[in-house]
Amino acid sequence: MDELVGLLPPGRVLVDPDVLASYRHDEAEWAPYGTPAAVVRPRTAEEVQVVVRYCARHGVPVVPRGAGTGLSGGANAVAGCVVVALDGMRAIKEIDPLEKLAVVEPGVVNDDLRAACAEQGLWYPPDPASSPWSTIGGNVATNAGGVCCVKYGVTGDYVLGLQVVTGTGELVRLGRRTAKGVAGYDLTSLLVGSEGTLGVITEVTVRLRPRREPERTVAGYFPSVVAAGRAVEAVAAAGLTPSALELVDRQCLEAVDAWKNMGLSADADTVLLGRTDAPGAAGEAEADAMLACFTAAGATWSVRSSDQEEADALFAARRLAYPALERLGPVLTEDICVPVGRVAEMLGRVQDIGVRHDTRIANIAHAGDGNLHPMLLTAEGDEAARLRAQAAFDDIVREALELGGTVTGEHGVGLLKRDGLRAELDPAVLDLHRAVRDALDPHRILNPGKVFTTGKEST
Structure with a gap:
């Protein structure tokens, strides 16, 4: 050294x-x-x-x-x-209100960028649950999503340009600052979601939006995750585009209460949280329509929240679910995504898998776009429970693919989903991935062993 x-x-x-x-x-x-x-x-x-x-x-x-x-x-x-x-590279280099873009270093924390944009009447939409801690560089590397991506899209929809160090040590700029541009291949999008295997991101230029309207919140209690899943399908069938549609089961709310004493545990198996940011009368109508969908799908109780503090607390509990459960023991977190019309069926299959493998599974979900996060809970040091949870994890991946889904919606393949990637993509498509990687990292030094399981990438 x-x-x-x-x-x-x-x-x-x-x-x-x-x-x-x-x-x-x-x-x-x-x-x-x-x-x-x-x-x-x-x-x-x-x-x-x-x-x-x-x-x-x-x-x-x-x-x-x-x-x-x-x-x-x-x-x-x-x-x-x-x-x-890269967490020390945390400068927000530029926020341009006219062009509606920001230029940041990769170590900038997501919420810090959002706060800086808000000061200028602008908004950076991608908001993963880890937004108080995760960095923009990491968000780009995994193409992170978040609560509002059901309406506003994921990180990749906002990345205009990148500065990157390739595997050969070249420092290059990709992308643009203009509203439009089709000069050459879209190498920026290629790097988004590549998990550090194609280059090291050293700067990110992101698209911004004007500050949006205040949101209206609709909450519903359901007797099961499957019933809540049917409500999600009903919202989509009604042609609604909520700004958020999140599912949280009772296990998650109880864990948050035990940790933060927020008093949010509901008399329901599952809570569905919907939001709309449509302006004026359109927002009122969309909130009423969402409430009707909840009721028709079997909600035991549903209401439009008139208390903004209470509504914000419910969404805060959603973000705290994972760290709250983690306090109880090891948590193996899934990240499957299925078509919205198969959400209820997939949630039912997750329950069956939990029973089959004697594994406790809690559920949170960006339900509006079909991105489900079953969380498999075990006791510290229980080796048999770990093996059962890993078998359940594999079954969830397999059954998500059977329903036309994908093995990861926003967390990335990393190490945990390499077998799932091989099951999802044809061998010829995997070969295309490797050819791209060889071009940008011919020495195979960038994040080796991640994403792929076969060939030269194997650990």
Whole structure:
């Protein structure tokens, strides 16, 4: 490491064993990881370039990392690698109200960008549940979604341009700042969701929207997740486009209450939370129509919330569900996405899988776009329960594919979904992926072992 230390400013290269241990893995439960040889915390794109060129010369794996909030093992270290921790590159370089764009470094926290945009009457829509902690670079690497993506889309819909260090150490700019542009291949979109396997992101240019109207909230209690799933289908069938449609089961609300004492546990098996931000009379009509869908689908109680504080608390509980459950023991989190018309059926299958494998499964979901997050709960140190949960995890992936779904909606493939990717994509399509990777990372140093399970990418 002496050579690398000499190439960078003082303090950038960290080799203390305790520090290295804290950078070994992200939040994915039971995903394998190794111990890095070093952690580098660069402050500029040029410093990232130095690191990648050094690693290319010596054949050292490079693992890019944001805040480490990922749930698929995509940021997990491999033995002897250099972890490039980008959370120190946190400058918001520009917010342009006229062009409605922002230029940020990859370590900027999602909520910090949203707050800075709000000060200028602008809005950055992508809002993953981890938005108080996750970084824009990590959001781009996984093409993160969030609560409002049912209406406004995912991270990739807002990425105009990137600055990237390729696997050969080239520092390049991709994309544009203009509203339109079709010069050359869309390499920006290629990098979005590539999980650090095609380049290290050092700058992101994102599209912004004007600040939106205040939202109206509709809440419904349902006797089962399947009944709530039918309400989701009813909302879609009615031609409604809510700004959020989130499902939270009782297990999640009770876990949040036990942790934060918010008093939100409902007298229901499942809660469905809908929102509309349509302006004026259109918003009133959409909220009424959503309420009617809830009632017709079997809600035991449903209401349009007139208390904004209470409504915000319900959505805050939705965001806190995962960390609240994590306090109770290991949580293996799913991230399947199915067609909206199959949401109820998939939720029913998840329940059956839990019974079949004697595994407790809690449910949250971006239900409006079919993105389900079953969370498989186990007791600390219970090896038999871990094996049952992993078998249930595999069955959920398989049955999501049977219903025309995908193995990951927003968390990425990482390590946990590599077998699922192979099941979802044809061999010829996987070969196309590998050809692209060979072009941008011919030395195979960028995040090796992630995404793919066969061929040269195998761990």
